[in-house]
Amino acid sequence: MVFRKVYKPIHTESIQEDKVREMLIASANYAYLFSSKEDDMIDLSHAKIITTVGTPKRKRRLDNLTPDEKLLRKKLKNREAAQTSRDKKKAYINDLEVTVKKLREQNALLQKRVKILAREKEELQMKNEKLEKEIGQISQSHVITSEPAVLISAPLPRDLPVLHATVLSILLLITCQPKIALWIWTISIGLIMLQTHLILQNWKKLLILCQKKLPNWRLKCRRMKNWWGRFQKSWNPPMLFHL
Incomplete structure (x- = not known):
């Protein structure tokens, strides 16, 4: 900080000597201000003019300053105002940088969320299309099976091969839904x-019945053999029942 020495004028009897002395004091103050280094001149924004104690509230007219001193005072005020404006601008720019950084981070997070939601939307659309296709296939299969109801209602023959059932089940597996096909x-x-x-049980019953009927059948065969020999002259079936 640069301080200016203020030289108080000494009262003399003559007015001319007072004027000369005031001019000398002003020139000495002016020379003292410009005798400092260039660094001090650059930092003149922090300099303060020493005033007397008990300054009045009303703005004082600076009639005692020379034009050069007034110009220097004006430059100091301008530099101080420029420095304060630069400080305010720097603080404002720092705040803007912080807010821009936060907004960029929020934008990156929102972009990630948008990408995730877009992927989920595509997956849901694919699933929806797949389900619509399956529903259409099921509805078509119901329509196809409901048309030939008269033929299906006809009684099936008892000796239907097992192969037809397997073929029908395979066709159902191909056309219907996987869960329904598995159930069918x-x-x-x-x-x-x-x-x-049931077929095995019927065969077992048939074998038991044959075993039971076999002795009677053998006995009848013997009787027929005895009744019908090579010396028989005529065919007489009713005789068989009497035998």
């Missing part, structure tokens, strides 16, 4: 197993 496949397998079990 299990039912068809259960029916096939039940049919084979």
